[in-house]
Amino acid sequence: MARTAVLLVDAQNDFFPGGALPVPGGDAILPAVNALLELAGTRGWPVAASRDWHPEDHASFSTRGGPWPVHCVRGTAGAELHPGLALPPVFTMVHKATDRDRDAYSAFEGTGLAAALEERGIGRLLVGGLALDYCVRATCLDAREAGFEVALVLPATRAVEVHPGDGEAALEALRAAGVAVLAEVPR
Secondary structure, eight states: OOEEEEEEEOOBGGGSTTSSSOOTTGGGGHHHHHHHHHHHHHHTOOEEEEEEOBOTTOTTBGGGTOSBOSOOBTTSGGGSBOTTOOOOSSOEEEEEOOSTTOOOOSTTTTTOHHHHHHHTTEEEEEEEEEOIIIIIHHHHHHHHHTTOEEEEEEEEEEOOOSSTTHHHHHHHHHHHTTOEEESSOOO
C-alpha cells in the first residue's frame, strides 16, 4: 500500500471569516482539519501545506483586472496560515502564485511538490483546505494527473461558491477524475 500524506490547501487567514476573501463557513473546517492533522501525527504521516504567496500587484487581483480582491499578499497577516490549525512542528510548506503576472490555483503548479512527495515515497494524499471549487479542486486534479491516489475529506473543505452550484460541480469533476470523496475524517 502506498505511503500516505496529508495535504492542507491554503488554510490562510484571508480565506476565513474576517479575511479579504472569506469562504462562507470556512471556519467550520477547523475541527476536521485538526482531526486529520492529529491522525497524521498518530500514523506518522508527513504533512504538506500550500499557501497563496502573492506579490502586491498580482494578476488575479481586481486592481489589475483579475477576478479576486487583494488577498494573501506575501508577508501580511492575511497570507499566514490560520492560528487555529494544529500543525505539527515539522511540515512541508509550498508557496504558489508567486509570479505577479501568472495565477496558480494548484499546490502542484510551479512548486516542486510532486517531486518532494515522490522522494518521500508518498503515493496517497488526504486533502483538505480552501476553497473547494478553486484551489482544492485544482490541487486534487493535478495530484491525480501526477499519479497520486487522492481522497478529499469533505468536512475539511468548503466552497467559495462564486456561482451557485460551484461546490457540487467541483465534487463531480473530482469524482470523475478518480478522487475519492470521504464523508468524514478517516480513523
